[in-house]
Amino acid sequence: MIRFRRMIALIPIVLMAACGSDGAEAEAKAPAVDPRLRIVEEALGSALPDQAATVFAAVSASPNRFFELLDAAVAESAAAGGLLVLVDKRRPLDPGYEPDDLVSLNDYPLAVTRRDLRLRKAIMGAVLEMDAAARADGVRLVFASSYRSYEYQDGLFKRYVASHGEAEASRFSARPGTSQHQLGAAIDFDPIDEAFASTDAGRWMEANAWRFGFSLSFPRGMESVTGYIWESWHFRYVTKAGATLEREYFGGVQQYMLEFLDAYSR
Numbered sequence: 001m002i003r004f005r006r007m008i009a010l011i012p013i014v015l016m017a018a019c020g021s022d023g024a025e026a027e028a029k030a031p032a033v034d035p036r037l038r039i040v041e042e043a044l045g046s047a048l049p050d051q052a053a054t055v056f057a058a059v060s061a062s063p064n065r066f067f068e069l070l071d072a073a074v075a076e077s078a079a080a081g082g083l084l085v086l087v088d089k090r091r092p093l094d095p096g097y098e099p100d101d102l103v104s105l106n107d108y109p110l111a112v113t114r115r116d117l118r119l120r121k122a123i124m125g126a127v128l129e130m131d132a133a134a135r136a137d138g139v140r141l142v143f144a145s146s147y148r149s150y151e152y153q154d155g156l157f158k159r160y161v162a163s164h165g166e167a168e169a170s171r172f173s174a175r176p177g178t179s180q181h182q183l184g185a186a187i188d189f190d191p192i193d194e195a196f197a198s199t200d201a202g203r204w205m206e207a208n209a210w211r212f213g214f215s216l217s218f219p220r221g222m223e224s225v226t227g228y229i230w231e232s233w234h235f236r237y238v239t240k241a242g243a244t245l246e247r248e249y250f251g252g253v254q255q256y257m258l259e260f261l262d263a264y265s266r
């Protein structure tokens with residue numbers, strides 16, 4: 001049924017190409033039109049109504065690049081068992097969800113603030129590559145928080161509620177099940193506070209994280225979109241192609257890209 005509807009939706013593109021006033025030019029371009037453009041437009045319309053026109057204009061301007069990045073990101077994500085899962089205040093993970101490839105950061109030459117940090121093995125290649133690149137630039141990345149289980153997040157959130165009140169706590173801390181940290185692919189760098197942004201590490205990550213597949217999850221001034229205040233220290237791995245896709249088509253906003261992908265993959 002869905003496939004049939006999509007086929008119908010493609011017909012106008014073909015007709016326009018064949019019957020437009022500049023018919024010869026349109027006909028010559030017609031084979032390059034990716035039939036998935038219409039599906040992208042539908043997904044944008046349902047997931048990001050406010051951003052749909054802007055994003056779709058960018059996609060339409062260079063669709064081949066868009067689909068190349070999209071396909072690479074989705075393939076790497078699928079091979080690793082889901083690196084582009086949308087987790088936010090409205091879309092929680094299963095309480096029992098735990099990645100099956102968690103490894104201890106103690107087994108790698110990384111600077112840490114505590115000895116119980118774990119991340120998914122699937123992202124360690126990118127983590128090490130990024131860390132080495134930072135060191136080569138004279139910058140030290142210090143890992144301060146990583147994978148958190150549902151239970152750990154539950155305790156953390158309750159402590160913040162006790163100290164800050166529920167409304168304030170929920171602006172900077174996730175309820176259990178809604179934290180990206182449960183994915184094992186999100187990292188908080190030291191110091192975990194707004195001072196990070198003006199450290200060498202903070203400036204280096206802001207400029208370079210995307211080259212290694214990492215993206216700032218909660219950018220400045222985006223609380224109404226992400227649900228969280230600016231967290232300059234919190235990065236999530238979204239694959240290298242995904243991080244480039246986010247920069248080039250989604251205004252550098254991870255939440256927009258993940259919401260689109262969530263709708264596109266349905």
Ligand SMILES: [Zn+2]
Nearest residue numbers: 181187188234
């Ligand atoms: Zn975090």
